[in-house]
Amino acid sequence: MRFHSLLPLLLISTLPLPFTIAHPSPIKRLNPADADSQILNFLLTLEHLERAFYLAAPQKYSAQGFVTAGYTISDYGRFRQMGVHEASHVEFLESALAAAGMDRVQPCVYSFLDNDPRLFVATSLMLENVAASAYNAALAYIKDKAYLAAAASIFGVESRHATFVSGVPLASNPWNTAYETPLSMNQILTLISPYTQQCPASNAALLPASLYAFPQLNIDAHPTPSQPIDLTFAPPAQPLGEGEGLFAAWISGMGVVVTQVEGEGTQVPGDMADRGAVYVLVVRGSKDMSNLRIDDASTVAGPAFVVFPFGGDA
Structure with missing residues (x-):
């Protein structure tokens, strides 16, 4: 799979996740x-x-x-x-x-x-x-x-x-x-x-009346940092609007790293190495990321659970 214009890695926030990722529960x-x-x-x-x-x-x-x-x-x-x-x-x-x-x-x-x-x-x-x-x-x-x-x-x-x-x-x-x-x-x-x-x-x-499961996201459970990876998920129920794109949100600890989804894949962030358990979402938002939110409302699929083991020198 070729990737023509991968978005540079972006650290969305280092604030506690309820403010940056979790849609109001x-x-x-x-x-x-x-x-x-x-x-x-x-x-x-x-x-x-x-x-x-x-x-x-x-x-x-x-x-x-x-x-x-x-x-x-x-x-x-x-x-x-x-x-x-x-x-x-x-x-x-x-x-x-x-x-x-x-x-x-x-x-x-x-x-x-x-x-x-x-x-x-x-x-x-x-x-x-x-x-x-x-x-x-x-x-x-x-x-x-x-x-x-x-x-x-x-x-x-x-x-x-x-x-x-x-x-x-x-x-x-x-x-x-x-x-x-x-x-x-x-x-x-x-x-x-x-x-x-x-x-x-x-x-x-x-249970909460609005509780629901998102469509499943299938991804290699042991991805390699800085390498392309395939993502398998159902198309958004509501088609993307003009100027909208899909992104992969890599959630780890109190931060989120975002990469652009191109076709059926994305590139694994390079700084995921040694992070252990990471959750991956596919989210939708404006291509220029001006209104990109990592929350339940923007979620298309996932999360998937992946693991980045410690390296030998960690």
Whole structure:
């Protein structure tokens, strides 16, 4: 694929992401009395999925299977322990909602695509980073101090999980940048949707009414900095207007780097090296970038989860 006029890399902002990337979250439009219940139910939706993922692992993989795949018995035990943690998170969130007299979402039917230990570990890395991003963003909106403290505690554990998966079995980045990456609820839902087949109809009323998943963005999970890369996504539902273009937004920590989408691809930013987990969106905006926003309203597809491991000299 040829690229005729790639846009120079542009650092959009180094401000906290809720001001530069996250479209005003659906929870901002809730009545204060409803906000905490919907946030907790959204986090419970994520925890249900994580619990199901880890609790299914012992039926799919043995300790010896992990060793054969290049991991250790200790790695296998840690993943089982992570499943216990996620089950505890589910129990806490359900208890908190019940104690407040609030209804709670029920587990969905899930379909996990891992069929060998290596794919299991890769999926775990994505889920733990996504969970950390979900709790990070939720902390800005939870009103009840007791819920806030508990969510902060779970946030720390999810981040430790991500650190373990990346730093031990994968022998790569134990962290990403100096900051975690908060994502909007719609972005989180988009990332976990491929693993969810069907949810109880009653769940929808307990979550923000404007919650929705974006079209999927398919991209190489291990892109190479400064090299071209293909992007696969559905055309925008609303055709681009005159003077509009598509851009790839590479979201990492508290900053966003933007590259122009040409045809069906873009160029990977050179300064993505060593950043660890990065989320990629396709967004629309004016070609001169005068009104370019990195938010839910401008999103065409994604986010996709990609990883830039530390180099040997990092």
